[in-house]
Amino acid sequence: MVARYGHFVSYEPPLTAGTLLLWLVPGLFVIAGVALLVARTRRRGGASAALSAQERQRLAALLNKGED
Template sequence: MRIMMLAAALWLAPAQAAIDVYEFEDPAQEQAFRELVRELRCPKCQNQDISDSNAELAKDLRDKTYDMLVAGSSKQEVIEYMVARYGNFILYKPPLMASTLILWIGPVLVILIGLAVVLVRTRKRSGAGSGEELSDEERARLARLLNKDKEN
């Protein structure tokens, strides 16, 4: 019987995943917390915000965010703390500055370069066959080639 209870406890252990429960003094604090955990990127997961990440670091960041809000910090103060500690990478929307300029301009540049390449290649193709007349010698050769196909 004890073995069965031990087996059941081990089997059910993964199902008892930790769920973060945070209690707030007012709805404004809770709203600020929800917004912050969606705006901050998990440094370990990189493509998840700290609310979606199961990484231990993300849990620590959620706890720190909660502690700072309960202590009276504003959203901006929490963001400034996180940026000071982890850099602008922690923000899903990094500020426009010299070091992040490529993040903001890069996608536009890639699209513009792609359009330029398509336009240049299209014009080269359309320009190759138009505007030039065949010489008499080329017409005679073309006629011979066409007649050769009809004879076969």
């Protein structure tokens, strides 16, 4: 099959200039996936909205109620 279709059909094609892309793309996908996860995690953990005075009072009341 290699004679007919080239090394692109092999499970382990030899590392040559023509097959370099086959060897690099899986690693690039992994790196891109990790970078995407890190970026999304940082974005979600960003600045949270501050509580208003009324919200702080309600939170304190709820927390004190749980201690009883």
